[in-house]
Amino acid sequence: MHRVVITGLGPVSSIGTGTESFCRAVRAGSSGISRISSFDVSGFEHQMAGEVRDFDPSARLTRLDVADWGRASLFAAAAARLAVDDAGIQDPGEDTAVLMGTTSGEIPNVVAMTESWYRNGPAVPDTALAAQLPAGRLALAAAQEIGATGETMTFSAACAAANCALGYAYDLVSSAEAPLAVAGGADAVSRFTHAAFHRLGALAKDTCRPFDRERDGMLTAEGGAALVLETLDGAMARGARIYAEVLGYAVGCDAYHPSAPEPHSIARTMQSALRRSGVSPREVGYISAHGTGTRLNDRVEAQAVRTVYGAATPPLSSLKSMLGHTMGAASGFGAIACALAVSRGFIPPTINHRHPDEELHGIDLVAGTARPTAVRVAQNNAFGFGGNNAIVLFGSAPCTS
Numbered sequence: 001m002h003r004v005v006i007t008g009l010g011p012v013s014s015i016g017t018g019t020e021s022f023c024r025a026v027r028a029g030s031s032g033i034s035r036i037s038s039f040d041v042s043g044f045e046h047q048m049a050g051e052v053r054d055f056d057p058s059a060r061l062t063r064l065d066v067a068d069w070g071r072a073s074l075f076a077a078a079a080a081r082l083a084v085d086d087a088g089i090q091d092p093g094e095d096t097a098v099l100m101g102t103t104s105g106e107i108p109n110v111v112a113m114t115e116s117w118y119r120n121g122p123a124v125p126d127t128a129l130a131a132q133l134p135a136g137r138l139a140l141a142a143a144q145e146i147g148a149t150g151e152t153m154t155f156s157a158a159c160a161a162a163n164c165a166l167g168y169a170y171d172l173v174s175s176a177e178a179p180l181a182v183a184g185g186a187d188a189v190s191r192f193t194h195a196a197f198h199r200l201g202a203l204a205k206d207t208c209r210p211f212d213r214e215r216d217g218m219l220t221a222e223g224g225a226a227l228v229l230e231t232l233d234g235a236m237a238r239g240a241r242i243y244a245e246v247l248g249y250a251v252g253c254d255a256y257h258p259s260a261p262e263p264h265s266i267a268r269t270m271q272s273a274l275r276r277s278g279v280s281p282r283e284v285g286y287i288s289a290h291g292t293g294t295r296l297n298d299r300v301e302a303q304a305v306r307t308v309y310g311a312a313t314p315p316l317s318s319l320k321s322m323l324g325h326t327m328g329a330a331s332g333f334g335a336i337a338c339a340l341a342v343s344r345g346f347i348p349p350t351i352n353h354r355h356p357d358e359e360l361h362g363i364d365l366v367a368g369t370a371r372p373t374a375v376r377v378a379q380n381n382a383f384g385f386g387g388n389n390a391i392v393l394f395g396s397a398p399c400t401s
Contacts (some may be wrong), residue, residue, distance in 0.1 A: 001174050001175065002173065002174050002175075002176060002231040002232065002233065003174070003231065003232040003233075003245060003398065004170050004173045004174050004229050004230070004231060004232070004245065004246040005229070005230060005231070005232050005235050005242045005243075005244065005245050005246065005397065005398070006227050006228065006229060006242070006243045006244045006245070006246065006335075006339050006394070007087040007088075007228050007229075007230055007235050007240040007241060007242055007243065008082075008083040008084055008085070008086040008087025008088075008089065008182075008226075008227065008228030009022075009082075009083055009086050009226075009227055009228075009243065009336050009339060009340075010078075010079040010080060010081065010082030010083030010084075010085075010086060010184070010224070010225065010226035010227070010228075011079065011082070011223070011224075011225050011333060011336050012052060012055065012060075012075055012078050012079050012082065012223050012224040012225070013025075013032060013050075013052060013223040013225075013323055013326070013333065014032025014033070014034075014050040014051060014052050014053070014221060014222070014223060014323055014324070015030045015031070015032040015322055015323060016030070017052075017054075017055075017060075017078075017082070018082055018086075019082075019086050019336075019340075022336065023340050023344065025322070026319070026322065026337060026340065026348045026370075027344075027346055027348070027370045028370075029322065029348075029349045029351040029368070029369060029370065030322060031321075031322055031351060031352075032050045032051075032052075032221070032322060032323055032324065033048050033049070033050050033206075033207070033208070033219060033221075033324055034048065034049075034050075034051060034053065035047050035048060036048065036049045036051060036189065036194070037051060037053070038051060038108075038189055038190075039111075039190070039191045039194075041194075044194065044195075044198060045198070045205075046198060046203040046204065046205055046206070048204075048205075048206050048207075048219055049189050049194065049219055049220045049221055049222075049324055050189075050219060050220070050221025050222065050223075050323050050324030050325075050326065051189050051221070051222060052075075052222055052223050055074075055075070055078075057069075057074040057077070057078055060078040060081060060082070061074070061077055061078060061081060061145055062081065062145070063144060063145050063146075063147065064077055064141060064144060064145050067128075068131075068132070069132060069137065069141050070105075070106035070108065070109050070132040070133075070137070070188070071106070071108055071188040071222075072102060072104070072105060072106050072107075072108075072138055072186045072187055072188040072222075072224075073106065073132070073137050073138050073140075073141035073142075073186070074141065074224075075186040075187070075188065075222065075223055075224030075329070076100045076102075076138040076139070076141050076142045076184070076185075076186035076224050076226070077141040077142050077144070077145040077224075078145075078224055079142070079184055079186065079223075079224030079225055079226035079332075080098065080142035080143075080145055080146050080182050080184075080224075080226045081145050081146060082226065083182055083184070083226040083227055083228045084146045084182065084228060086228070087228040087230075087240060088238075088240060088241075089180070089228065091147065092146050092147060092148040092180055092182070093148070093150075093179065093180060094148075094149045094150060095150045095178055095179055095180070096143075096146075096148035096149075096150045096178065096179070096180040096181065096182065097148070097150045097151040097152070097153075097169060097172050097173075097177075097178040097180070097181040097182070097183075098139050098142045098143040098146070098148050098150070098151075098152045098153075098181070098182045098183075099139060099151075099152070099153050099154075099155065099165035099166075099168050099169050099181060099182070099183040099184075100138040100139040100142055100153075100154050100155070100162075100165055100183070100184060100185055100186060100226075101154070101155040101156070101157065101160075101161025101162040101163070101164055101165040101184070101185035101186075101328040101329070101331075101332065102135055102138050102154060102155070102156060102161055102185060102186055102187055102327070102328035102329075103156070103158050103159055103161060103187050103193075103327035103328040103384075104187055104188070104190065104192070104193050104327060104328070105133070105134075105135035105138065105154075105156070105187075106132050106133050106135070106137070106188075107188070107190045107192050107193060108188050108189075108190040108191075108192075109129045109130075109132055109133055110133065110192065111190055111191050111192050112126070112129055113125045113126060113129055113130070135154045135156060136152070136153075136154045137154075138154045138186055139152040139153055139154045140152055142182060142226065146182065148182065150178055151172070151178065153165075153168070155168070155185075155328075156328075157251075157253075157384055157388040157390065158327075158328075158384025158385040158386060158388050159290075159325070159327055159328065159330055159331070159382060159383065159384040159385070159388075160251070160331060160382040160383060160384035160388040160389060160390040161185050161327075161328035161331070161382075161384065162183075162184050162185030162225060162328060162329055162330065162331040162332035162333075162334075162335065162382065163249065163251070163331035163332075163334075163335070163380060163382040163390035163391070163392050164251055164388075164390050165183040165184060165185060165332075166183045166184070166227065166229075166246070166249065166331070166332070166335055166392050167249035167250075167251055167390060167392060168183070169181035169182075169183035169229045170229060170246045170248070170249060170392075173229050173230060173231060174231075176231075179230065179231065179234060180228065180229070180230045180234070181228075181229045181230075182226050182227070182228055182229075183226065183227055183229060183332075184224065184225040184226035184227055184329065184332035184335075185224070185225055185326075185327075185328040185329035185330070185331065185332040186223070186224035186225070186328065186329050186332075187222055187223075187326055187327035187328045187329050188222045189220055189221065189222040193220050193327070194220050197217075197218065197220060200259065201217075202217050202218055202292075202294050203217045203218060203219065203220070204216045204217035204218060204219050204293060205217075207219075207352050208292075208293040208320055208321050208324060208325075208352065209293055209321065209352040209353060209354070210289065210291035210292065210293040210298055210318035210320055210321050210350055210352075210353070211289075211291065211298050211302070211318065211350060211353060211357060211360055211363070211365050211367075212293075212352065212353045212354060212355050212357065213355035213356060213357040213358075213359075214354070214355050215293045215294070215295060215298060215357075216293075216295075217292075217293055217294050218292040218293045218294055218320065218324070218325045219293075219320075219324035219325060220324060220325055220327070221320075221323050221324030221325055221326045221327075222326060222327075222329075223323070223326045223329050223333070224329055224332075225326075225329045225332025225333045225335070225336055226332065227332070227335055227336065227339065229246060232245070232398060242397040242398070243339040243340070243342070243343045243397065244338065244339040244342045244343060244378075244394040244395060244396065244397060245394065245395045245396070245397060245398055246392065246393075246394060247277035247278065247279060247377065247393040247394060247395045248273060248276040248277030248278070248279075248392075248393050249273055249276070249277075249390065249391060249392040249393065250269050250270075250272035250273035250276055250390070250391050251269070251388075251389065251390045251391075252265060252268065252269045252272070252387075252388075252389045252390075253386065253387050253388050253389070254387035254389070255386060255387045256387045257387065258385060258386060259385050260296060260300075261296070261297055261300040261301070261383050261387075261389075262300070262387060263300045263303040263304045263307065264304075264307075265387065265389060266300065266301065266304040266383060266389050267303075267304040267307040267308050269389040269390070269391050270304060270305075270308045270379070270381075270391050271308055272391075273379070273391035273392070273393055274308070274393065277393040279377055279393055279395075281308060281309050281310075281312075282312065283376060283377045284309075284314045284377045284378070284379050284393075285314055285315070285341075285373070285374070285375040285376055285377055285378065286314055286315055286316070286317075286338065286341050286342075286347050286375045286377075286378040286379070287305065287313075287314050287315070287316035287317075287378070287379045287380075287381060288316070288317070288318075288319065288334040288335075288337050288338050288341075288348075288378065288379065288380045288381060289301055289305075289316045289317060289318045289381050290318070290320075290330075290331075290381045290382055290383045291316075291317070291318025291319075291320050291321070291350070291381075292318075292320055292325055293318070293320060293321070297383070298357075298360065299359060299360065301381065301383070302359075302360040302362070302363050305363060306362050306363070311362065313362060313363050313364050314364065314379070315347050315364045315365075315366050315371060315373075316363060316364065316365060316366065317347060317348050317349055317350040317365065317366040317367075318350045319333055319334060319337055319348060321349075321350045321351045321352050321353070322348075322351055330382065331380055331381075331382035331390065331392070334380040334381070334382065335380050335392060335394070337380075338378035338379075338380050338392075338394040339378075339394060341375045341378050342375045342376065342377070342378055342394055342395065342396045342397070343396070343397065345372060345373065345374050345375065346370045346371065346372050346373065346375075347366045347370060347371040347373060347375065348366070348370055349366050349367065349368055349369050349370045349371070350365055350366060350367050350368075351368065353365065353367035353368060375396070376395060376396050377393060377394070377395050377396075378393070378394045378395075379391060379392075379393055379394075380392045380393075380394065
């Protein structure tokens with residue numbers, strides 16, 4: 001088994017695109033939430049989301065014809081391009097694997113086709129939109145953009161999808177089935193997703209406040225996140241900068257409930273990830289929480305963390321307070337935050353937090369502002385509908401001297 005390290009980061013988000021821009025925004029506790037502009041929200045009670053307002057794929061991509069791809073695929077491709085450029089890789093090679101996670105794929109295209117049928121009556125669907133629908137095209141777009149011709153796969157494990165992609169990428173690289181892998185996730189804001197969470201009663205009115213006593217829900221969001229994984233030996237041989245080491249991961253599906261998380265199975269997944277990574281609970285210095293801002297999710301996550309870590313819980317925070325819930329890309333952004341935490345020495349803040357919740361006692365929430373500190377090991381949490389749980393552990397860059 002080869003040791004696996006992270007050498008490239010590719011965030012495309014509502015608070016910043018590219019490693020340095022994203023890092024500055026996360027450290028500063030920036031908010032990417034605004035009134036939705038990509039579709040008409042006049043009929044919705046809740047109208048806010050985390051849209052990537054300045055996304056211009058033609059300015060980011062070098063190989064793809066933008067007109068041939070849906071928005072989520074373009075997020076995936078742009079994130080992959082940023083990640084390999086950040087890693088200093090000119091030619092990924094024919095054996096490079098590309099793995100992407102998603103919750104909804106190109107659901108905006110389905111909405112557009114449905115609206116056409118509703119307004120104009122039954123007709124042959126727009127063939128261009130239909131051709132962009134298969135979810136597998138997210139990984140394909142990323143692979144074609146960076147010139148990778150190895151294995152491609154799109155994971156659909158709800159909001160745990162990017163962590164599942166990262167875990168599979170770790171397996172491929174550590175076992176030498178692939179010398180290099182690009183993994184992450186992408187999703188796009190859509191009327192369908194917004195309406196679905198609105199109907200579930202899960203949307204916040206205007207602000208996402210994870211772990212706050214007054215929290216009232218999540219906000220939908222979009223973007224793409226990608227990371228380059230390669231062997232430690234390969235990274236050292238080419239003199240690459242190393243952000244972090246992937247220590248291990250665990251996935252599970254308890255099938256407990258279509259949408260409600262289950263604390264005991266989440267705790268088991270955490271324990272399995274720690275065991276498989278060779279990490280003791282006391283070594284973990286930061287948890288990038290799933291932290292959606294819904295009353296149930298935050299309570300269950302806090303309970304699971306206390307079960308695993310006892311009274312000495314690691315500091316934790318939720319990026320969703322800044323980004324909103326980017327669905328299949330969420331744990332990809334969490335992974336990038338973990339890599340930055342261990343390489344740059346800070347813990348991202350949970351913004352919008354004003355009122356401690358007595359029900360969540362015992363957790364060390366990093367609220368309001370970033371916390372400067374050395375982080376040796378970071379844990380990235382991801383929980384999805386249907387009981388999909390995925391945890392990835394990251395460690396500080398190995399000493400190569």
